[in-house]
Amino acid sequence: MNYYPEIVQKLIEKLEKLPGIGPKSAERIVNFLIEEDEKNVISLAENLISLKKEVKLCQKCFNLSDKEICNICSDEKRENIICVVEEVKDLVLIEKTGFKGKYHVLWGRISMLEKVYPSDLKIPQLIERLKNENIEEVIIATNPTPEGEDTAMYISDILKKMNIKHSRLAIGIPLGSEIEYIDVNTLKKSIEGRKIL
Template identity: 50%
Template sequence: MYYPEPITKLIDSFTKLPGIGPKTAARLAFFVLEMKEDDVLDFAKSLVNAKRELTHCTVCGHITDQDPCSICSDQSRDNSVICVVQDPKDVIAMEKMKDFQGKYHVLHGTISPMEGIGPEDINVSTLIERLKDEKVEELILATNPNVEGEATAMYISRLVKPSGLRLTRIAHGLPVGGDLEYADEVTLSKALEGRRDL
C-alpha cells in the first residue's frame, strides 16, 4: 500500500530513530496525524530546540544548554575524582543514583576496530589534557562491560597508569534481585572477580 508523500516522508523520518521499524514508524506517523495541530507544533518545536540549543560541555563532553555544564561548574563537587563514561545517558544514570559527587568525562563512544572506531574517534585526548591540568587523584572507568567497553577501559588505563594516578573500574556482576541460574558465564566470572570480604 502506498501512502501520500507527506506520510511516507514522516514514516521515513521515524525509521531513522533507533529501535523503530517500519510498522512502528507507520503507527507513530498516523498517531501524529491524529494529534491536535498545536501539540504537533510543540512537538516539532521541541525537536528543533533540542538540536539547536544543546551542545557539549567543553570540559567534560556532557550535553548541556550552558557551557561549562552544571556539573562542571558546581563548586561543591569533588574535583579529585573523574568518572569516565561512554555517553551522556550514562551521566544521567549515575546522577539519578545521587551517590557520586565527583566529575565526569564523556567519551562519546568506545574503541571498536570492527566498526573502524579508534581512540582518535572518541573523546580521549581531552581526557588526557584534563588530567594534566586538574588535580585529579582517581579515575573511575565506567564503560560498559562488553568487548568494546573493556577494550576502551584497557586503552585508557595503559595511557594513564604511568602517571601514578589511582585507576579503578566499576564492578560488574549479578544485578540485585538476579538469579544465579539465569546469569551467563561472563557475568558470573565478573561477579566472582569482584567479590569482597564481609
C-alpha cells in the same frame, strides 16, 4: 510504489532512521500524530529545532548543556573524581545513584570493527583535562562489553603512564537477579571480585 501521501511517506522514512524505530512503529507514530492535537505536534517540531540550535556539549566533560560549561562541571562542591562514561545516558544513570564526582563523556567506544579509534572519541580531551585539573581518581565506567572493555584497557594504559589512580566499576550479579539465569562469565567475575564479610 507509495501507498501514502508523499509527506506521510517521507515522514515514515525519516522516523525509520531513528534508533529503535522500525517500519511498523514509524507507521504507528505517524497515525498517532495525524490524530494528535496540531499544537502538540508543532511543539514537538519546535523542540527538535531548539535541540539542535541551543543544546551543545560542555567544553569540559562533553555532557549535554545549554551553557559552555555544564551545571555539574560548574558545581564547586563536586569531588575531584572523574567518572568516564560512553554516553550521556550512562552519566544520567550514575547521577541518579547519588554519585558526587564529575564526569567525562567519551561519546562512544573504541571499536576496530566499526572503525572507531581513540581519536574519534573524547579521549584526547580527557588526557588534556587530566594534565590541567587536579583529579584524585578516574573511575572508568565504560560498559562491560568487549568494546567497552577495550576502551577501558586503552584508557587504563594511559593513566598508568600518567601515574593517575584509576578504577573500574565492579562486575557481578545484579541485585534482585537469580544466579540460575546469570551467564558463566559474569558469575566467574563475581566470584573473583567477592567481598570478605
